[in-house]
Amino acid sequence: MPYERLAPIALLLGSNLFMTFAWYGHLKYRSAPLLAAVFASWGIAFFEYCLMVPANRIGAAVYSAPQLKGMQEVITLLVFAGFSAWYLGQPLKWNHWAGFALIAVAAWLIFLE
Incomplete structure (x- = not known):
C-alpha cells in the first residue's frame, strides 16, 4: 500500500526535474541555436x-487521473520555484507565490471526497 502511494510522488518529482530542465534549461543559453535547444530538450524529455x-501507471492503483494531475501540478510548481531561483537566478516574487498557492488550493480540492 505505501509503495503505490509514495512511488508516484517520487517518480513525479524526478520526472518534473527532467521536464523543468527540458522546458526552461535552455533559457540560460540563449545564444545557442534554437534548433540545438529543441533537440537537447527532446533528449532530456525522453527521461521525463x-x-x-x-x-x-503505479499511481492509478490508488489515485484517480484528476488526482494524479493535481499532484503533478503542485510538484511541478515546487520544482520550478527552486529551479527558477537556483538555476536561472530568478527567484519568485510574492505574486508568483500567491498564484502558485491558488493552484495548490485547487489541487487540494481535487483530493476532497
Whole structure:
C-alpha cells in the first residue's frame, strides 16, 4: 500500500526535474541555436517520460487521473520555484507565490471526497 502511494510522488518529482530542465534549461543559453535547444530538450524529455509514465501507471492503483494531475501540478510548481531561483537566478516574487498557492488550493480540492 505505501509503495503505490509514495512511488508516484517520487517518480513525479524526478520526472518534473527532467521536464523543468527540458522546458526552461535552455533559457540560460540563449545564444545557442534554437534548433540545438529543441533537440537537447527532446533528449532530456525522453527521461521525463521514462519516469512520468510509470508514475501514472503505479499511481492509478490508488489515485484517480484528476488526482494524479493535481499532484503533478503542485510538484511541478515546487520544482520550478527552486529551479527558477537556483538555476536561472530568478527567484519568485510574492505574486508568483500567491498564484502558485491558488493552484495548490485547487489541487487540494481535487483530493476532497
